[in-house]
Amino acid sequence: MDAVENLCTAKELAEKWGVTVRMVTLMCAEGKISGAKKFGNSWVIPKDTEKPLDGRTKEAKGAR
Template identity: 55%
Template sequence: MDYMTLKEASEKWGVSSRQVNYYCVEGRIPGAVKMAGVWLLPKDAVKPVDGRTKEGRAQK
């Protein structure tokens, strides 16, 4: 399986690398693994929905 780093994912998804780190810590990216202190994400991973925005929240 091919992996990408936090920096590569942040550029791909248009968010900060810190935000991608939060996604990894919370377990919101399936297949993400931490090796030697570095998060590795699958190349085909999709960006999780951001619950902080109106578009990301569940509609009531």
């Protein structure tokens, strides 16, 4: 299996998770998404990545 097949863009992941592309890029830049790599101006992320907890929610605040 080709390694490229297991990767997706920030836009694809944003659509999958129901968040904005900006939110995904911020999570990548902050190191919250494991395996994310930046190539030029774009982020590539493994397709099987789980969505990290959003620190703005009650669920995330309770997990601290």
